Amino acid sequence: MDAAYNKPGIKKKSKIIIVGDIDYMAFLCVLILVLFGVVMVFSSSYYNEAKQLINNPDSDTSIFSYLQSQGLFAIIGFCIMVFMMNFNYRYLKRYVILLYVSSIIFLVLVLIIGVERNHARRWLNFGFSFQPSEYAKLALIITLAFFLDKYKDLLKSIRGYIFLGVVTIIPVALISLQPNLSTCIIILMIGFGMMFIGSPYTKIFIFGGVASVSAFIGYMFFIATGFRSQRFAAWLDPQSDALGKGYQPLQSLYAIASGGLFGLGLGQSRQKLGFIPEAQNDIIFSIICEELGFFGALIVLLLFAVLIWRGIRIALNAPDYFGCFIATGIILVIAVQVIINVAVVTNTIPNTGVPLPFISAGGTSIVIFMMLIGILLNISRYSKEF
Numbered sequence: 001m002d003a004a005y006n007k008p009g010i011k012k013k014s015k016i017i018i019v020g021d022i023d024y025m026a027f028l029c030v031l032i033l034v035l036f037g038v039v040m041v042f043s044s045s046y047y048n049e050a051k052q053l054i055n056n057p058d059s060d061t062s063i064f065s066y067l068q069s070q071g072l073f074a075i076i077g078f079c080i081m082v083f084m085m086n087f088n089y090r091y092l093k094r095y096v097i098l099l100y101v102s103s104i105i106f107l108v109l110v111l112i113i114g115v116e117r118n119h120a121r122r123w124l125n126f127g128f129s130f131q132p133s134e135y136a137k138l139a140l141i142i143t144l145a146f147f148l149d150k151y152k153d154l155l156k157s158i159r160g161y162i163f164l165g166v167v168t169i170i171p172v173a174l175i176s177l178q179p180n181l182s183t184c185i186i187i188l189m190i191g192f193g194m195m196f197i198g199s200p201y202t203k204i205f206i207f208g209g210v211a212s213v214s215a216f217i218g219y220m221f222f223i224a225t226g227f228r229s230q231r232f233a234a235w236l237d238p239q240s241d242a243l244g245k246g247y248q249p250l251q252s253l254y255a256i257a258s259g260g261l262f263g264l265g266l267g268q269s270r271q272k273l274g275f276i277p278e279a280q281n282d283i284i285f286s287i288i289c290e291e292l293g294f295f296g297a298l299i300v301l302l303l304f305a306v307l308i309w310r311g312i313r314i315a316l317n318a319p320d321y322f323g324c325f326i327a328t329g330i331i332l333v334i335a336v337q338v339i340i341n342v343a344v345v346t347n348t349i350p351n352t353g354v355p356l357p358f359i360s361a362g363g364t365s366i367v368i369f370m371m372l373i374g375i376l377l378n379i380s381r382y383s384k385e386f
Contacts, residue, residue, distance in 0.1 A: 084374025263293030
């Protein structure tokens with residue numbers, strides 16, 4: 001694989017490109033999702049922003065606050081994506097230690113000087129909000145890809161599993177202190193998934209997966225207390241606490257049911273009128289369902305499906321193991337977050353905060369995901385098919 005990479009027939013030109021040699025289907029899917037996300041963030045947020053402005057006329061806010069913020073970060077993310085499309089992904093090997101160590105430093109700093117919101121300390125303020133847990137996903141994907149590529153026999157011994165497990169667990173442990181259970185689950189699944197792809201064995205992962213799921217279910221049923229156990233109970237029967245922990249799941253389901261097949265129309269959601277708190281964030285898929293209906297939501301999911309499919313093809317046709325594992329990690333994190341977000345919105349799993357990639361409001365999330373897509377598209381430039 002490494003030798004093939006250096007052949008003249010595979011190495012691409014170094015000119016700056018926007019579409020050119022890359023996988024244009026993945027590129028277009030991301031652009032559509034990001035632009036659609038900016039529109040839906042505005043549609044989901046303007047009522048609450050207008051309400052705050054009426055209640056506090058002297059406030060600096062406006063009905064366009066989220067639109068301006070999401071639009072700005074989308075532009076920044078696009079510029080970074082184009083840069084990464086033209087940055088040879090192999091050079092990332094030089095920065096593996098810097099990426100991983102800096103992610104750990106940021107996760108420690110957020111516990112010390114982080115901004116607290118809703119009883120969680122997850123953000124650093126640098127004049128703008130920065131969420132280190134999103135950066136940790138990027139750092140972990142590249143770090144695991146580096147070790148899986150450099151030491152190809154790493155997962156043929158128990159030491160290799162322990163080593164990569166420790167690399168994964170360190171950020172998970174720090175994120176759990178914020179607390180942020182949903183991101184812990186996502187990062188664990190990134191580590192688990194990338195090791196599964198790189199391992200010559202499967203039984204150990206089947207056993208580990210069954211044991212992990214069993215332990216989680218046992219914890220939620222018999223050990224968990226406080227808000228997590230309340231969320232679990234509300235998931236089983238939202239109407240039992242309709243004004244408490246079951247409130248958001250119920251309102252989300254009302255929004256989905258109201259949308260029907262074709263939706264109420266863009267901007268016409270009723271549940272965003274004070275019923276769903278912060279509708280522009282993790283719960284935005286319910287507003288999509290309400291305003292655009294089943295078919296609108298289906299188109300969004302099809303765009304994600306096409307993006308994941310193209311990502312899998314890029315991974316399969318990558319010219320080396322490093323590119324293959326990076327592409328695998330990127331597709332894993334996108335797929336896992338989409339599945340969890342949609343499952344939460346439809347009350348298929350207990351309520352937990354996971355943004356919908358490229359669509360939910362959040363500067364750090366959209367910038368990091370577009371950076372990851374830039375790396376993925378750069379890999380596609382060198383892949384055998386593209």
